[in-house]
Amino acid sequence: MRAKYRTEPIDAPDARARPHGHGPCRPADVRRxxxxAVACRCRDSGSPCDENGLSDALLVASELTTNAILHGGGITEYDVQVxxxxxxxxxxxxxxxxxVVxxxxxxxxxxRTGGxxxxxxCRLSRDVRVTDLPAGGKRITAVVSVF
Structure with a gap:
């Protein structure tokens, strides 16, 4: 199962609370x-997910999206695959x-606060990759075990 979303940049601090354009742009949207996606996979396969793994995946998503907002000029796209x-x-x-660490x-x-x-x-993911994008920017992909 795959879901792909494009979003407008989040620049202003007050803009973080509301979506821009047609796509989601908050950590809560990615967690949702x-x-x-995990619920559909569990329903379709009849096998339960590891709740601790799901919690890890949600935390990883929160960290990636928050870092994109705070340090990356805003989220331009996200993709979830199960x-x-x-x-x-x-x-x-x-x-x-x-x-960087x-x-x-x-x-x-x-x-320090943050960091x-x-x-x-890196600790919660079994694989993490950073890819440069052709038009500029980067994509960070993390894989977290949940089944």
């Missing part, structure tokens, strides 16, 4: 698409900058 064992979620944004401490030795999303994505 994952829940729906196969016999996993959910594959791809999130595209406008930035060519690759995700940041030092949890600032220059004064104090704990935990990318390590969470």
């Amino acid at each position: 698409a994952i829940r729906c 196969d016999a064992h996993a959910v594959r979620v791809s999130v595209s944004d406008r930035s060519d900058r690759l995700p 940041t030092d949890p401490l600032d220059e004064r030795g104090r704990r 935990r999303g990318w390590p969470i994505v």
Whole structure:
């Protein structure tokens, strides 16, 4: 099962609460698409999903979409695919900058806020790929086991 969505960029902070254009553009929209795709797969196959795996997939989707909004110039597209064992979620944004792991401490030795999303994505996913897009920007695809 596959669902593909295009969305307009989210630039203004107040725009994050409402969709632009014809497509979804919030982390909740991507989580909803994952829940729906997994529920259909479970219904069609008669086999249950791993609730912990589903929670992991939802957290990964939240982190990817939030990072695209905060650091990538907004979500330009996302894609959700479900196969016999996993959910594959791809999130595209406008930035060519690759995700990085940041030092949890600032220059004064104090704990930074943020910087935990990318390590969470890498830890919970069985595969993560970053692809440059031909027109600019990037797509990050994460595969999370849920069955």
